[in-house]
Amino acid sequence: WDGKDTRRLAKLYAAAGVRELWLIDARRTELALNLHALEGGAYRQVPADDNGWVASTVLSHSFRLTRERTRLGTWRYRLERRT
DSSP states (O other): OOHIIIIIHHHHHHHHTOSEEEEEEOSSSSOEEEEEEEETTEEEEEOOOTTSOEEETTTTEEEEEEEEEOTTSOEEEEEEEEO
């Protein structure tokens, strides 16, 4: 991520009271789904469990991002949800 997503926009979203900030990066070998919860006017990253699930208190579910190759060799992404 660049500074725009992680610093400048995060400050603006926090000031506006956005309760969660989700940052997803699928450009590398390892997928990154980072959820940040607003606490005391700033965001803190919510840790994922050992299987990559991260809990959203706003949506009352846990999520993880997976991908698989299609028959054509492109990627298919899936945002999985569990209660």
